[in-house]
Amino acid sequence: MNSRISFGVVFLSLGAVLFAQAPDQAFPVRAVAVQGNRILQAEQVIAAAGILPGSTVKPAQMDAAMQKLLTCGYFDKVAYDYKPQDQGYALTWDITEVSTFYPIGFEEIPAKIADVKAILKKFDPLFGDKIPATQEVLSRYEEELNRALKLTDPVDRVRGQLATDAQGNLVAMFRPKRELPTISSVDFSGNRLLSLDDLRPLMASAAVGLVYREPEFRDILDIKIRPMYEARGHVKVTFPEITATPAKENAGLNLKVKIVEGEEYKLGEIRVEGEAERTDDWLRVGGFRQGVTANMGEVDEGRRKMEAAIKRNGFLDAKVTGKRTINEERKVVDMDFKIDAGGKYQFDRLEIKGLDLISEPEVRKMWGVKAGSPFNPEYPDFFLNKLREDGVFDNLGETKSIADVDRVNHTVAVTLVFKGAPPVDPNKTQKRPGPRL
Incomplete structure (x- = not known):
């Protein structure tokens, strides 16, 4: 307030x-x-x-x-x-x-949100999508809502307060004074492709114990359950009904979700905007397999592989977006990808920290990228791992690479940081002392 x-x-x-x-x-x-x-x-x-x-x-x-x-x-x-x-x-x-206005939110109000907003708009011309969370505003609005909606039971009467929504954002929230119930258990019906043993543990870890709000609960279903069906080609799975009943063992709610699994779809055409002549190349890069079950998780992994391949050629800001088109008649999912490569970045210079005057020149000789070459963001870590695998340093400790990206001039300076291994415990056998870094 x-x-x-x-x-x-x-x-x-x-x-x-x-x-x-x-x-x-x-x-x-x-x-x-x-x-x-x-x-x-x-x-x-x-x-x-x-x-x-x-x-x-x-x-x-x-x-x-x-x-x-x-x-x-x-x-x-x-x-x-x-x-x-x-x-x-x-x-x-x-x-x-007042310095700060907050988005307005409503929970468990016994009226449509549009009707509630209309009540407050008629009551106060200053009302809008954002309001101050001052005590004067909150008190006036909660009093008007209780009057207009004829809410007389103390636990049903609306209370306004500054609170956080499901995403953790501060909002001016209006909801009944009673506490919202939490989720006690989640069960399913209508499932055939996936068993209850597949589904229940996912929701037990993600939803049980949370305050039940249907929009947020549906978000959890989309995050946890939908991908499991889409990995099996059931891209039109829906959750049309959620039934909530009071739990006998506590004050929470037992939820039962009805699942309509839909049919299995195959992966259809793969199209890349502006790159039609290279479709076969992109199929190989993304690992796409047309005609098989449309595993949308694998499709998205293929999109990420395409994006990574473009970035390896110096296009660090590259974005690959995909749009699915579901063909009901053919029962396939066609994918259209759009590539936004952005500007090309070049390697500028290499800095090395943590090596002595003898080791540093040797490492520079091994570095395989010349100034002015397209910068591959994966190369610095690959280089450090190669040094470790080849045993160049016997007591090599922590290493890391730092890329300093100049987005104005499209250049990248790389710093390699080396540290020696921790001192050896004299009470333990040292297999190979090796030289110090």
């Missing part, structure tokens, strides 16, 4: 002195403007203040409108100025909004 000090200030133009000196006299408002707003629209602020162009107001009403804005929870500071215009006055609101 935000705690704030609000200020109200009235700025009088010289031409408005008569207005200030005639507290009981009403004056017409010809125009209304807003300045200082960052997130809110001027129309929202004007509607919230309640003084519109064409209205006739007294000074006391102006002060009341300013206090209304100051106490609504959206502003840290509110001031107004008015000047003569067309036998009336032009009013300007000068506002400073």
Whole structure:
């Protein structure tokens, strides 16, 4: 929650002195403007203040409108100025909004989200997709929702608070005061291809113990269960029904997921945008096997192999994206890949740390990449592993490579770091002392 000090200030133009000196006299408002707003629209602020162009107001009403804005929870500071215009006055609101607005969220509200938002929008013109999480705003909104939805039971009444959503993002959350139940167990029906012994352990480790929210639970199904079916060519598997019943052994919920496995699909055509003449090459690089079960995990692994192959030629920013097209008639999955190679990077220079004056020149001679050559991001670690496998250093300890990528000039400088092995415990037999690094 935000705690704030609000200020109200009235700025009088010289031409408005008569207005200030005639507290009981009403004056017409010809125009209304807003300045200082960052997130809110001027129309929202004007509607919230309640003084519109064409209205006739007294000074006391102006002060009341300013206090209304100051106490609504959206502003840290509110001031107004008015000047003569067309036998009336032009009013300007000068506002400073609360520093942070948060996305708004709703959980377990007994109404459609669109209807809940409509209630709050009608109640407060300032309401939007993001709101301040000030106590004034949260209290006003929860009171209006409880009134409009006729929520009288203490555990059903809506409470507003700053909370985290399933992704860990801060949101202004409105939900009943009762605690959300957690997932006690997950079971399945309709499964034939995969057994319950295949499915239950995955969900037990991923979902049991979590607060049950259906959208987040479906995300877990897509992450844990869907890939198992797609690896077997069942690319149209669905989870049309989730039944939740109270658990007898605790206060949680037992969930039962209905699975519609669908049919098995084969891998169809592989197309690479702009590379049609090299399709056979890409089939080999990606390891794609047309006509076999469409294992979408293997397809994505093939996409990564294509991307890695392009990067090995110096295109470090390369991205390969794939789009699947399901052909219902032929029962195949066709794949269209798009290659965005980006700029080509060249090797610039090599730095070596941790070697003595004798060893460093020898390692430089072994380094196989010349300045100006396309940079292969896999080569530095390959080189270090080769040194270890060939036994170039008997007491070689930790090694690592650091690539300093210049994305403006498309060059890469590589630093190789060497460390000797830890001291040998004198109480243990040393098989081969070897020279120090």
